[in-house]
Amino acid sequence: GAVVSQHPSWVICKSGTSVKIECRSLDFQATTMFWYRQFPKQSLMLMATSNEGSKATYEQGVEKDKFLINHASLTLSTLTVTSAHPEDSSFYICSARSVADTQYFGPGTRLTVL
């Protein structure tokens, strides 16, 4: 199947700093990418839909000023967690949508905010 990468795999940062996570589709172009977060032993919660060349669409309850999304090209979307706090610690996973409606997921980024 198609390959989606995320960088970094894990990051530890101090409270108040901002963290950028990259999501890349390596062998296909994705006009739509998605960002999820997952707490331990829980399911994936959709945070936002990232559309190439336009603003992201955020799910209810997700602060757009807190989680900045940029989809500057057909193969790259970035999620920036601004002024991170310990409660933002989570596993963040991106996916890229293929033309066949299948989503291919990245390996995830584990964020720990001290």
Add this chain to the structure above:
Amino acid sequence: SQQGEEDPQALSIQEGENATMNCSYKTSINNLQWYRQNSGRGLVHLILIRSNEREKHSGRLRVTLDTSKKSSSLLITASRAADTASYFCATGDGGATNKLIFGTGTLLAVQP
């Protein structure tokens, strides 16, 4: 928000046995997909079934969909220890982005 629930929440079986996981959802869908996730990893797409399909096979996987009951099941036959993972169903609305909403997941443990 989560679309629906899966049951059981956790399942432990012996190698060689079959594993069945069920998924229920709440709204109309265009498609339903099953994914697996190994601990601390990303998700791997297993199979997609569209709302006008009732059953689909892929290797040792068999998926059924009953839109009248808003439910789906995933059957893994002749399970292996390597099948140990969490399994999630996700419903797609088939819209411009086909946004997926995930179920609660089933943790499958296959004992060797």
